[in-house]
Amino acid sequence: MSVPAQTDPRWQRALTGAEPKVSSLATRLLITRLRDDVRRDPKVLGPCITQLHGFFVANSFAARDLAAL
Numbered sequence: 001m002s003v004p005a006q007t008d009p010r011w012q013r014a015l016t017g018a019e020p021k022v023s024s025l026a027t028r029l030l031i032t033r034l035r036d037d038v039r040r041d042p043k044v045l046g047p048c049i050t051q052l053h054g055f056f057v058a059n060s061f062a063a064r065d066l067a068a069l
Helices: 007-014 025-040 043-059 059-069
Strands: none
Touching: 007 025, 007 043, 025 043, 025 059, 043 059
């Protein structure tokens, strides 16, 4: 599965919508931290999406979690 573009609405939904049910602990920890960052300061949403997207690009083990976003 290829990683969707950063403009895909799933990235924003993962950080602002309902908590996604991911299986990887690393993915869960990153999403939790990024969601907290966005909750504290909504202006960081763009950089947080970039970081989350980069995580999925760099870590093929997290590909199975894409379906949960």
